[in-house]
Amino acid sequence: MKKVDVLLGLQWGDEGKGKVVDVLTPHYDVVARFQGGPNAGHTLEFEGQKYVLRSIPSGVFQGNKINVIGNGVVLDPAVFKEEVDALEKSGHSLTERLKISKKAHLILPTHRLLDNAHESAKGDSKIGTTGKGIGPTYTDKISRNGLRVGDILYNFEEKYKAAVERHRILLKAYGVPCEISEIEKEWFEGIECLKRFELIDSEHIINKALANGKSILAEGAQGTMLDIDFGSYPFVTSSSTVCAGTCTGLGIAPSRINDVFGIFKAYCTRVGSGPFPTELFDEAGDKLRNNGFEFGSVTGRPRRCGWIDLVALKYAIMINGVTQLIMMKSDVLDDFDTIKACVAYKINGVETEEFPFNISDGLEPVYVEMPGWKTDLTKIQDENELPEELNAYLDFLEKELQVPIKIVSVGPDRKQTIYRYQE
């Protein structure tokens, strides 16, 4: 019996998951998304082309691998159709290779309106969601009011109307008119698009694939610090972004999990509101944003930037049982004279290396500072060519984190990927 490898983000999302899933896909038979929805924007670059995927797994560009949208995902048919149309237009046919769980929940047009209504009502304490209806859709799932992909096959109009009626009442309470006629048209076109694909009981397909010796890569969305339980609540997303989410989001047993690839940037970013202990408001922060082109791939919002936070990273590694690390965007630090890493928090004068309940108040990061490498990494192909100062940074991180860094990414392209610990 084969096992599932999991790739997930260890920070606040946008670590570069899409790029690495694409790079690793040739080693797998199946790539599966297990949570999140079109709040994700996973960017891939190869052969001079750039693609941003939202709900479709990042394994669709490498050979004829099966790609599965699992039951833990929330799917907006309109966004899905946009993605399918764009991919098919660029010559990537999907119908044979993309399969969708009947148990994945549907994001309705009214969920998007509710997302925005909740945010407006929160005023200054708004989460800064992507506005894609993620929270309200998962809320309906948990409160047992949701509609699932499988529902489109039987009596769908009736179920849809009842759900919209319920949402209309909620929107009225917020004083928001339920004007959906325009987005509804696109949405129903999306429903027709969904019907072109094989709608599956993905838990059976995935477990059968494992029993038949097929290998599976589970692709996480968002990041551990946005997890509904372990993230910086309430400034989080509404799903389990951690390794355990793979089990509930795909229907596999915990004992089926093999490697857990934890992916992080050589620094740190966050979009939306919420605490960010190592955030920089100075020139160094601007330089990270400019060098790393840190603007949201979905919303275009500037990402908040700061130094790497090892207290948060250690916590994420612990929660996920990470077995291998992948460091992204190393090239963004190429022209820094020195680099800082947060190794502890000082909270009301007391130093701790343990990630606390509250990271909002009275917290001061404790940094160590190291020399930068002042070298263009983007053309380097071999681990033996890495500059001494970068190797020292990697050694330092491995010593702190106690997990090997097996891949170092030095640019957005598929080819700008360096494997370490090669024989």
Ligand code: GDP
């Ligand atoms: P994801 O959501 O985790 O898949 O990450 P995003 O796609 O939202 O954001 C990562 C961004 O960084 C994308 O624009 C990628 O093309 C880009 N990227 C990925 N790896 C690297 C890298 O090593 N260096 C640089 N400069 N950019 C990278």
Ligand code: IMO
């Ligand atoms: P990928 O998969 C970065 C953030 C939003 C907001 C919070 C809640 O590309 O890494 P939501 O719309 O989910 O209710 O928003 O979570 N967020 C992300 N930040 N990358 C993402 O996905 C994100 N998905 C959600 O900015 O702060």
Ligand code: MG
């Ligand atoms: Mg992203």
